[in-house]
Amino acid sequence: MKEHIYKYKSSKVLLKSILSWICLAMQIGISILIVFNGGGIGSLLVVNLVFLIFTIPGIIIHLNYLKNARNAVLILRYNTISLTSSEKEITLNTSDITKVILHEGPRGSRMPWWNYSWFELIDKEGQSIKISCYLLDISDFWLDSLSRKVSSKNLVWEESLFPIIK
Known part of the structure; x- marks a missing residue:
């Protein structure tokens, strides 16, 4: 039986989360510059507050996706899709x-x-498999030859400001 296995890869995690880490590094760098150039506590607080608005949600999402992908293994077979994690294993018929x-x-x-x-x-029974971009992107899922039995007509797109895995 042919199967494709997708596991957590640190290179994919780095690629997806690089903007959040750059934002955090900029916050630290600008804070250090303000302190060494004799800037006041007020300007330091304002800079850190502005950057925290951008970095905290990114880090929360990063940790959420990491939790969902770190010990997970996604297996695509011709007739089934399985997600195995440290807590459970779910198998769906395509x-x-x-x-x-x-x-x-x-x-x-x-x-x-x-x-x-x-x-x-x-x-049909309401069982679900949740797959983060750290494990597999939706575009890679559609390109995989073993996922072709899943109809793209069933795709629903939901946009949210904070796409956290529930």
């Missing part, structure tokens, strides 16, 4: 999948977490 929901951040956004996304496969 012919029973009635809905594919893609959760993305706002398109065209300038937020550091704009490129985070996850998708959910739901079958």
